[in-house]
Amino acid sequence: MIVWFRRDLRLADNAALVAAVKTGAPILCVYILDDACEPVAARWWMGRALDLFDAALRSLGGALHVFRGAAIEILPAVVAATGARAVYWNRRYDPEGRETDTRLKAMLTGAGTPAHSFAGALLHEPWEIRTQAGQPYHVFGAYWRAACRAGLERVPVPTPVAIKFAAPAPAGLPSMIDVGAVGREMRAAGWTGGLEAAWQPDEASAHAALERFVDGPLANYARDRDEPARSATSCLSPFLCWGHITPAQIRDAVGARPQASDWAKFMAELGWREFAWSVLFARPDLLSRNLRPEFDGMAWRRDAEGLRAWQRGQTGYPLVDAGMRQLWRTGWMHNRVRMVVASFLVKHLLIDWREGERWFARTLVDYDPACNGVNWQWVAGTGIEAAPFFRMMNPLIQSRRFDPSGAYIRAWVPELAGLPDARIHTPWLSGGAVGYPAPFIPHEAARERALSAWRALRARTEG
Numbered sequence: 001m002i003v004w005f006r007r008d009l010r011l012a013d014n015a016a017l018v019a020a021v022k023t024g025a026p027i028l029c030v031y032i033l034d035d036a037c038e039p040v041a042a043r044w045w046m047g048r049a050l051d052l053f054d055a056a057l058r059s060l061g062g063a064l065h066v067f068r069g070a071a072i073e074i075l076p077a078v079v080a081a082t083g084a085r086a087v088y089w090n091r092r093y094d095p096e097g098r099e100t101d102t103r104l105k106a107m108l109t110g111a112g113t114p115a116h117s118f119a120g121a122l123l124h125e126p127w128e129i130r131t132q133a134g135q136p137y138h139v140f141g142a143y144w145r146a147a148c149r150a151g152l153e154r155v156p157v158p159t160p161v162a163i164k165f166a167a168p169a170p171a172g173l174p175s176m177i178d179v180g181a182v183g184r185e186m187r188a189a190g191w192t193g194g195l196e197a198a199w200q201p202d203e204a205s206a207h208a209a210l211e212r213f214v215d216g217p218l219a220n221y222a223r224d225r226d227e228p229a230r231s232a233t234s235c236l237s238p239f240l241c242w243g244h245i246t247p248a249q250i251r252d253a254v255g256a257r258p259q260a261s262d263w264a265k266f267m268a269e270l271g272w273r274e275f276a277w278s279v280l281f282a283r284p285d286l287l288s289r290n291l292r293p294e295f296d297g298m299a300w301r302r303d304a305e306g307l308r309a310w311q312r313g314q315t316g317y318p319l320v321d322a323g324m325r326q327l328w329r330t331g332w333m334h335n336r337v338r339m340v341v342a343s344f345l346v347k348h349l350l351i352d353w354r355e356g357e358r359w360f361a362r363t364l365v366d367y368d369p370a371c372n373g374v375n376w377q378w379v380a381g382t383g384i385e386a387a388p389f390f391r392m393m394n395p396l397i398q399s400r401r402f403d404p405s406g407a408y409i410r411a412w413v414p415e416l417a418g419l420p421d422a423r424i425h426t427p428w429l430s431g432g433a434v435g436y437p438a439p440f441i442p443h444e445a446a447r448e449r450a451l452s453a454w455r456a457l458r459a460r461t462e463g
Contacts, residue, residue: 006031006097010053011056026166029165030067031067041365045238047181052202061163079108093370095280120243123274138384154247194328221265226336241367299457318406323340325413331365336402343395
């Protein structure tokens with residue numbers, strides 16, 4: 001039997017693995033590396049995660065067999081070479097993954113090899129929660145209430161007690177690659193030091209992060225979650241998007257400590273992820289098209305200099321720059337700050353939200369196409385249930401409100417570390433700071449430019 005692993009490098013709550021083990025047949029664990037499919041930071045995570053998962057399998061007497069190429073070619077070749085009686089995998093819901101899985105299932109079953117797929121990445125399959133008319137929900141609140149009423153949540157499956165692994169790979173297999181090769185390639189690139197210091201991409205670390213969260217920050221999650229200097233969020237998003245842990249496992253751990261509004265608020269964050277995947281399932285063009293087509297005529301600016309300043313954390317707005325530098329160093333950014341930096345790109349710089357989505361795809365270790373697409377369109381006002389375009393986040397107000405002491409700014413913008421609390425949010429008002437730029441554009445000027453573009457768009461679409 002072949003178990004084809006993707007973003008589910010775990011032993012616990014792995015439905016495909018459990019089903020394969022139940023057959024009693026030897027298991028060949030396979031991963032297919034398609035270099036075209038993973039952005040830069042994600043490739044670092046993947047390379048390190050493959051190495052660690054292989055070590056976990058070897059401790060049980062097995063190994064992870066890694067191949068490089070297109071899955072549509074590699075997997076049938078592995079089946080043919082091994083004579084595998086069936087293939088097991090956990091489902092994917094992104095457009096490319098769905099298409100590949102559908103084609104492979106048809107190819108394999110047509111050739112006489114059953115292919116079995118299972119749920120596991122979500123609490124609800126993205127087609128399950130629908131309106132009474134059978135349509136996808138366009139409003140999160142209505143979606144989440146319906147999801148909570150539905151009673152369709154997945155229950156974690158137990159970890160296999162014993163796994164019978166297949167013998168070493170037979171001759172005739174496509175060329176395998178060293179399981180640590182990808183990680184070494186990324187480390188050789190010389191920029192991954194911050195990622196390596198911040199993350200250990202494996203199942204054990206995922207559960208350690210979950211335990212830390214439920215034993216501490218969860219109790220005050222609703223109160224503290226918006227302050228980036230606090231360790232108040234779960235930091236589970238990379239582990240969740242890579243499948244080292246499942247939402248069902250998180251739900252069960254959080255549900256064991258029902259701290260009223262804090263429990264409900266955190267569960268709603270998991271619900272937003274569910275909602276985003278239901279949107280992407282219904283709208284495969286989420287990452288490339290405005291969900292509100294009236295924004296197709298928006299006069300976005302082509303501004304290479306502004307985009308570069310934003311990417312490098314050199315906008316002159318301390319909270320924006322702190323967030324962008326945290327992203328570059330660690331592959332992650334606090335959620336409140338993600339909203340602020342996204343609003344700045346779209347509304348202060350008037351740059352197309354798709355530029356920001358692509359940069360996040362390149363640099364986030366927790367890159368999730370559904371959440372990233374829905375969130376960028378929410379900020380830009382171009383999506384369903386989106387914030388109106390005319391509502392601009394003022395980075396100065398956000399900075400003073402959510403980082404009042406400047407602790408988060410000092411951590412990521414060392415040029416400003418010596419400034420007192422009263423000056424750190426607006427260093428340009430009192431002489432500036434050595435090595436730190438002036439604001440790329442004054443807030444009021446940016447606001448008026450964005451509103452003028454929005455009014456012009458409305459005049460064209462309504463006229």
